[in-house]
Amino acid sequence: MRLSKLFAPTTKEAPKDAVLPSHIYLVRGGFIAQIGSGIYNYLPLGKMVLDKIRAIVKEELDNAGCQEVLLGFVTPYELWKESGRSEKFGSELLRFKDRKNNDFVLGPTHEEAMVDLVRNRVKSYKQLPLHLYQINTKFRDEARPRYGLLRGREFIMEDGYSFHESVEDMQREYALMEKTYSKILDRLGLRYRAVEADSGAIGGSGSKEFMVLAENGEDDIVICEKCDYAANIEAAKRAKKGVSNEEIEMTPGDFHTPDVRTIDELAAFFRIDPGHLVKAVAKKALFEDHEEIVLFFLRGDDTLQETKALSVTGALELTDATEEELEKAGLIPGYIGPEAENVTKYVDQELKDEDLMICGANRAEYHSVGYSFEGKDFDYRDLVTVKEGDICVKCGSRLTLTRGIEAGHIFQLGTTYSEALGATFLNRNGKAEPFVMGTYGMGVSRLMATIIEQHHDDKGCIWTEETTPFEIMIIVSNSKNEQQRVFAEKLYEDLRAAGKSVLLDDRNERFGFKISDFELFGFPKAVIVGKGLAEGNVQIVQRKTLEKEDVSAETVLEKLMES
RNA sequence: CGGGGCGUAGCGCAGUCUGGUCAGCGCACUACCUUGGGGUGGUAGAGGUCGCAGGUUCAAAUCCUGUCGCUCCGACCA
Numbered sequence: 001m002r003l004s005k006l007f008a009p010t011t012k013e014a015p016k017d018a019v020l021p022s023h024i025y026l027v028r029g030g031f032i033a034q035i036g037s038g039i040y041n042y043l044p045l046g047k048m049v050l051d052k053i054r055a056i057v058k059e060e061l062d063n064a065g066c067q068e069v070l071l072g073f074v075t076p077y078e079l080w081k082e083s084g085r086s087e088k089f090g091s092e093l094l095r096f097k098d099r100k101n102n103d104f105v106l107g108p109t110h111e112e113a114m115v116d117l118v119r120n121r122v123k124s125y126k127q128l129p130l131h132l133y134q135i136n137t138k139f140r141d142e143a144r145p146r147y148g149l150l151r152g153r154e155f156i157m158e159d160g161y162s163f164h165e166s167v168e169d170m171q172r173e174y175a176l177m178e179k180t181y182s183k184i185l186d187r188l189g190l191r192y193r194a195v196e197a198d199s200g201a202i203g204g205s206g207s208k209e210f211m212v213l214a215e216n217g218e219d220d221i222v223i224c225e226k227c228d229y230a231a232n233i234e235a236a237k238r239a240k241k242g243v244s245n246e247e248i249e250m251t252p253g254d255f256h257t258p259d260v261r262t263i264d265e266l267a268a269f270f271r272i273d274p275g276h277l278v279k280a281v282a283k284k285a286l287f288e289d290h291e292e293i294v295l296f297f298l299r300g301d302d303t304l305q306e307t308k309a310l311s312v313t314g315a316l317e318l319t320d321a322t323e324e325e326l327e328k329a330g331l332i333p334g335y336i337g338p339e340a341e342n343v344t345k346y347v348d349q350e351l352k353d354e355d356l357m358i359c360g361a362n363r364a365e366y367h368s369v370g371y372s373f374e375g376k377d378f379d380y381r382d383l384v385t386v387k388e389g390d391i392c393v394k395c396g397s398r399l400t401l402t403r404g405i406e407a408g409h410i411f412q413l414g415t416t417y418s419e420a421l422g423a424t425f426l427n428r429n430g431k432a433e434p435f436v437m438g439t440y441g442m443g444v445s446r447l448m449a450t451i452i453e454q455h456h457d458d459k460g461c462i463w464t465e466e467t468t469p470f471e472i473m474i475i476v477s478n479s480k481n482e483q484q485r486v487f488a489e490k491l492y493e494d495l496r497a498a499g500k501s502v503l504l505d506d507r508n509e510r511f512g513f514k515i516s517d518f519e520l521f522g523f524p525k526a527v528i529v530g531k532g533l534a535e536g537n538v539q540i541v542q543r544k545t546l547e548k549e550d551v552s553a554e555t556v557l558e559k560l561m562e563s
Numbered sequence: 564c565g566g567g568g569c570g571u572a573g574c575g576c577a578g579u580c581u582g583g584u585c586a587g588c589g590c591a592c593u594a595c596c597u598u599g600g601g602g603u604g605g606u607a608g609a610g611g612u613c614g615c616a617g618g619u620u621c622a623a624a625u626c627c628u629g630u631c632g633c634u635c636c637g638a639c640c641a
Contacts, residue, residue: 012590012602013575017634037633091564092640109641143564143639151640159641197641207641218640317639409641441641478599512601530600 022449023148038145038153048469077103079112106139119423133160149449189464196231211404226397234307238390243275252370261334274300278359280336285315347378408442461522477530
């Protein structure tokens with residue numbers, strides 16, 4: 001390809017809303033262009049990268065025995081009603097009507113569509129297992145699209161669905177997919193961790209996320225310093241930390257604590273470590289048909305993990321409760337304690353059997369001192385947000401926090417959807433049973449941005465060998481120089497004949513302009529055909545290091561063919 | 564969903580408060596000259612119903628109303 005003919009509009013300036021390297025460089029380098037909020041066009045260079053990622057994903061999945069299909073991007077709304085998930089997905093699900101007034105959605109994921117495809121077509125255990133996947137456009141009407149390709153509304157994703165006759169076989173496939181996804185990310189040249197995850201709106205039991213490590217990631221992940229434990233902050237567990245009760249003396253009873261309502265105030269008032277306090281977090285839980293106040297009790301120095309909290313309540317959503325709402329429920333804000341009555345309560349497991357605590361007395365201006373959880377039959381759950389320095393449940397070492405970008409997610413789904421949609425097969429005993437399913441997803445367009453988040457410098461992109469649009473760029477330093485031009489043309493033809501993907505910068509521009517574009521594009525290497533040619537030399541530049549190496553013009557072709 | 568901001572040339576912006584002399588700047592683009600190893604310098608050009616609709620006025624980019632779009636912080640987010 002000749003750069004003079006390539007549609008790759010590079011710019012010096014980035015869009016004003018672009019803050020992340022991947023967003024800035026992909027737009028500046030002419031890989032992508034925004035057309036609407038959270039919707040991007042892929043220009044030739046971007047499309048090339050996308051195709052490469054896609055090809056790697058396909059190759060590895062096919063090797064693992066999966067079969068590619070392509071489902072309609074538009075899905076009848078009927079299927080979403082059938083699975084009961086239309087409510088849960090809420091306004092992220094883009095609905096519309098056709099001319100006959102029938103309802104449709106733009107697919108944000110395709111569990112329903114895929115189950116529909118398989119039900120009544122796969123009827124026997126003899127046809128299982130089956131793993132179908134597609135690489136298709138998805139649409140989620142994000143409340144707030146941002147960060148370029150990392151959080152768009154329209155995006156490209158690989159989504160796979162496997163069908164099994166037993167949980168064991170599904171788990172075998174799940175393990176296979178963990179390996180397969182790892183292979184894909186390895187080939188893409190990414191640093192990542194597979195972490196324990198919350199299963200969220202999709203339902204199901206076990207799930208793991210593939211987190212590409214990046215400072216700009218939107219997810220907090222917890223990693224053990226010693227062992228292989230890693231988890232999304234939403235799902236991360238920790239060992240019970242406890243609090244020393246030495247040198248603590250308390251006379252049990254209610255204590256007058258006027259205007260002492262927060263944990264900080266309470267700790268200061270009693271001159272005590274917040275670990276000895278009981279924090280009450282009140283939320284309003286919204287269910288399909290009603291709403292109610294729910295209380296969560298934690299150690300004073302812990303914070304509530306809302307995802308865990310939501311999951312224990314089984315509600316659709318948790319929102320902050322106002323003081324009026326609390327009072328209406330018979331609670332006294334600032335003085336709520338575990339003995340509160342007529343309200344749903346959950347207590348963090350950390351507090352089980354703890355003694356010598358201070359908590360709200362459920363009456364105005366009083367706290368209970370010397371409170372004990374021993375023998376108290378509360379609903380103990382894991383509710384806390386793990387902090388840096390907490391203790392690993394697996395090995396007892398220290399946990400650290402880092403950030404990541406979710407690139408993939410695998411789920412042990414079970415029978416949730418096959419049951420809801422009535423998808424069954426005949427088992428070995430001739431009885432109808434719902435399929436046991438697994439579901440797997442990998443964000444193809446997001447990976448493109450992710451690669452740049454991890455591989456860039458202050459000049460632009462740095463593509464990996466497996467993802468670069470072109471292997472080599474040839475820069476003619478002075479296109480008015482006939483000798484340079486002719487040599488570059490010859491080298492270009494020779495490399496192409498040898499099967500290399502080459503981009504020839506034949507534009508009538510100055511050297512600085514061209515080398516800057518090369519750095520912005522980020523192809524692995526460039527050959528500079530410049531003034532050294534008079535002495536029989538050209539240069540090879542490595543994009544990653546920006547190191548230039550003089551090479552004799554006669555051997556440069558050979559040299560380039562080696563790598 | 565709560566709270567802000569912005570729509571003026573392909574991109575980034577000034578002009579709006581105080582209506583008329585206001586269709587402007589930088590980059591990019593076209594032609595010619597110049598330069599030729601880190602976005603060279605110059606001359607001459609092309610390009611905009613000032614997001615859209617309505618209103619006020621002798622007069623609207625500017626004031627009013629509505630509407631659409633984009634965006635930032637937060638909430639939310641397989």
